[in-house]
Amino acid sequence: MSAPSIYAPTELVGRAVEFGSLRDELLGPGGRMITVTGPVGVGKSRLAAALFEHVSPEFEDGGCFLDLTDVDPLRPDGVLAAMITMAEAEAGTEAATAQERVVSYLRDKHFLLVLDGCEHLMEMLPSLLAALVTACPRLSTLVVSLEPLRVYGEALFRLTPLPVPDPRRCDDLAALQQVPAVLLFVQRTRAVRPGFTLTTENREAVARLSVLTDGLPLAIELAAAQMKLSSPQNLLATLDGDLARLSGTGSDTLSRHHCMRAAVAWSLKRLRNDEQMFLGSLALFPDQFDLDAAGGVARTGAAETHRFLEQLVDRNLLQTGECLDGDLTFSMFGLTRLYVLQWLRQTGDYERVLRGHADYFLDMAETAESALAGPGQARWLHRLESWHGAVEVALRFLTSAGDGARAVSLASALRLYWLGRGKATSGKHWLKEGLGTEGLPEHLAAKGEAVLGELMLWTGEQEAAVKCLTSARGRYQELGDPRGDATCLNRLGLAAYYHGDLAEAERVLDESVVAFQALDLTREHAMAMRDLADCHRASGNLKAAKEAAEAALADFLRQQDLRNVALTRYVLADVALDLADRDEAGRLYDMSLRELDELGDLSACAIGLEKSAILLTSSHGRITESWRRAARALGTASDLRATTGCVAPQPAQLAVDGAVAEARVRLGDHAIYECWAEGAALEPEAAIAEALTPAQSPQVARLRGLTADSPLTCRELEVAGLVAGGMTNREIGRRLGIAEWTAVNHIRKIMRKLDCTSRVQVASWMTKTGTGSAVAMPKQPDPRARQSPK
Structure with missing residues (x-):
């Protein structure tokens, strides 16, 4: 029989890879029962329709594309009734049931059955399809749904949004034009405004519009439909934060959805109340989060958190990324997040969720404060970096609610994060906000001023830093806190060093060294020794500088404080250069x-x-x-x-x-x-x-030749080559003579640059680009060999 016409009048943009992969899977031996899933508006139906037109001739008996959107889910035989229209009763089956008639029709046929609009039929469809596929050995089914069928033998094909550009790096107009999300926006804009082109004036706005729409084709098409009487810049200002503005008519998109707000609401419809509240807790994460963070902000146990996350991922309300230590990270699509936040405000739950979110990050900061000074600092710095937006959500809530004490407590505990990630300006802002509230406990005011003074020192506000540190020291003295007093003394010595007053700096720093030693504070003593060593070197006392820096380095190595180890080696290197x-x-x-x-x-x-x-x-x-x-x-x-x-x-x-x-x-x-x-x-x-890069290195020269047209550095190409070779993080570390976490960090950067979510995709990229065979496996370096830029 002939299939209904599902011809689309426009080109399928940016889906060549997905089209080819799904085609191969459908025609392969494992293509009996495939479900195409993905977030609402991602173009699942459009891809399935294009694929059906292309692939159905490959089946001897053709195929049928059925849209089940209007099938009544309350009728047990609703799906079968839709299928009966394609099946003619075979001879001798006069008393057959509806299912038997369909099976009789399909049993011996090499046939493709595509079912679209299946989300509301998940109670009956899984068992029915499983029975059909079992009874009809040459039948292949392709189901288009927001969530999987969850039956044995099902193969999932997750359709992800179109790639979007980085608005900060869109100088190359030709390259920007080829980014799929931008290409679709430009093409659909030209449909309502012929002659539209990317220019140096509108490129950033177009890039930001692509990001705002999450790369979802439906949202992009609805945004482009607004361009008839608008510029990208004005459209961006209008759409930002207003989900309802992304709406149109059937002439704007082939989707059954004509409004993004309604489409997102529809995708949330099948969630239970507890799942909705769990999702609401996660909406305060602007970026990625892990399982522990999700359970922490939602106040749910490990098993319950795992179950909720699994449901939300299955329903494509959360997207996942592969974490390099074996776990997953999660993130919410921007448009979904915007809808959920608006829903929380309407239901009156927004402040309660905000408070729970802030509570979690206060607890987390207490753990991070000590972890950032020890062997786990690398992992915590990266973790906090991924949570930066969420931390600022918590700080913004606390300061706006007048809860200065908790704001100062949170911002102060993150001192090493502000310094270790170059976020001193952000840390200063939140500390000033918190310290500006009344009624702060004296110990919090002292700690907040001390951290603020240090951050000011780091960012060049010398006079303000001295004033802040002097005030904090006075508070600590009144509280009888010798540790805080010595800390402020040390920072005041650094202020003198920053100002260039070496004699005063040496005097004050030496006093802080003595104070920390008397208090038996090993880490603080080592930091003060390192600061004093730097000051000695600047004043020309190289022997004293080397002795103090070596003593500090030994302590930091024992504590596995990687950041301070590196900073102290800087001082020793300066001394070596002076010698x-x-x-x-x-x-x-x-x-x-x-x-x-x-x-x-x-x-x-x-x-x-x-x-x-x-x-x-x-x-x-x-x-x-x-x-x-x-x-x-x-x-x-x-x-x-x-x-x-x-x-x-x-x-x-x-x-x-x-x-x-x-x-x-x-x-x-x-x-x-x-x-x-x-x-x-x-x-x-x-x-x-x-x-x-050392001078005159043949290996580096060869790798640099490979990187000419590659987004990866020489070192990253080496690591990617070992990933392609199937090595684990530990094996890569041993092969290159680096720590396992260093290998993990390299792979994280590689995956980000290549827009990959798994090691398999990295290996595939190396193979496709022909780079893998060109990257030689490096030998284990001799630890006794001295590396120098010769």
């Missing part, structure tokens, strides 16, 4: 820069790039390319300092200024400007990779 031991300085700079890059400490990476640039010109100053590389590194460092708000102490800044001045002489104004701009435009990872 003309350039090889040792290079080795230490490289070790520190690698470790701080792995931690994601952008402000400390800026320091390392500056130091590496100064070493490079000192070691290879006769080579013009060395000055160009140094200028690029300094350009990246300058951009990172501007991004993080981190300023250099006066002694360090003088050294940088000297290097810039000499580079200007060696290269000329035009060339140094070009190199500086190139460095500022580089991703930090690429700049660090260049800074760590």
Whole structure:
């Protein structure tokens, strides 16, 4: 029999890979029962219709495409009644039931049955389809549904949104035009406004519109329909936060849904009350979260949390990412999140959910405060980075509710996160907000002022920092808290160092060293020793500087405090460079820069790039390319300092200024400007990779040739090659001579750059690009060998 016409008058945009994969799966040996799932508006029906038109001729007896949207779910034989229209009674089956008539018709046929609009039929459809597939050995079924059938033998095909661009990196108009979400928006806009093109003026707005729509074809088409009398910039301002504006008519989209708000509401319809409340708790996460965080904010047990998450993922209300330690991360689509937040406000549950969210992050911050100072700091820094938006939601709620005490408690506990991730400006803002409320307990006011003063020092507000630290020290003295007193004393010594008053800095820092030693505070004592060592070096006392830094390094190594280990090696490298031991300085700079890059400490990476640039010109100053590389590194460092708000102490800044001045002489104004701009435009990872690249390295030269048209750095290509070879994180670490967590961090960056969600996809990318065979497996490095930028 002939299938109904489902021809679509427009091109299927951005689905070539999915189309090919689903076609191969449907025609393959495992294609008996496939369910295409995905979030509402992602284009499941459109893909299935296009596939049916293409694939049904491959079946000897053809196929049938049935839209079951209007089938009454209360009629037990509703689905069969729809199928009966395609099945003619066979001879000798006069008394057959409806199901037997369908089976009789399909039993010996090589046939494709596509069922769309099945969400409301999940009570009867799974068992019926399972029975049909069992009774009809040559029947293949393709079901289009928001959720899976959950029957044995079912193969799931999850359709994800179209890729969207990064609005911060959309300078290349030709490349932007090819991003599927943008391509669809432009094509559909031209349908209502012929001649529309991407321009330098509207490119960022178009990119942001693509992100706002989550890359969902339905939302993109409804947004494009509004362009008849609007510009992308005005449309963006109108749509932001107003889900109801994404609506249209049947002339705007082939979807059965004509309004995104109604479509999202429809996708939530089958949730129970407890599932709705659980989803509401998760809506306060702007970005990703893990299972523990989900259970923490919802106050649900592990088993219940797992069950809820499984239901929400199955119904495509949450999307998952593969976590590199074996777990999953979850995130909510932006449009779904917007709807849920509006629903919470309407039901009056918004403040209750906000309070529970803030409670969780207060508890979490107490754990993080100690973990950030020990061996788990790398994992916690990355975890907090993924939660940054959620933490700010909690802080915004606490400050707006006038709960300054808890706001200060939360912001203060995250001190090492603000510093270790270059978020000092954000930390300052929330501490000022919290400290501005009345009635703060004295101990919280002291701690908040002390942390605020340190952050101000880091961002160059010297006078305000001294005032804040002096006030905090007075509070601690009144409270009889010698630890807080010594901490403020140490920061005041740093303030003098930042200002360039080395004599005063040495005096105060030495006093803080004695105070911490008397209190038997090993970590604080080591930090003060490291600060004093830096001050000694700046004043020319290299012997004392080396002794103090080595003592501090030994303590940090025992505590496995990776960040402070790296920062202390910076000081020892500076001492080595002053002693003309350039090889040792290079080795230490490289070790520190690698470790701080792995931690994601952008402000400390800026320091390392500056130091590496100064070493490079000192070691290879006769080579013009060395000055160009140094200028690029300094350009990246300058951009990172501007991004993080981190300023250099006066002694360090003088050294940088000297290097810039000499580079200007060696290269000329035009060339140094070009190199500086190139460095500022580089991703930090690429700049660090260049800074760590030794001169005259054949292996690096070969890998750099491979990276010319690749988004991956040399090191990332090495790691990706080992992933493609099937190695575990631990095996990769051993092969490359790096820590297992370092390997995990490299793979995380690779997956983000390639927009992959699994190691299998990384391996597939390496194979498809032909890169895998070109990346040789590196030998285990000799730990006794000294690495230096020769």
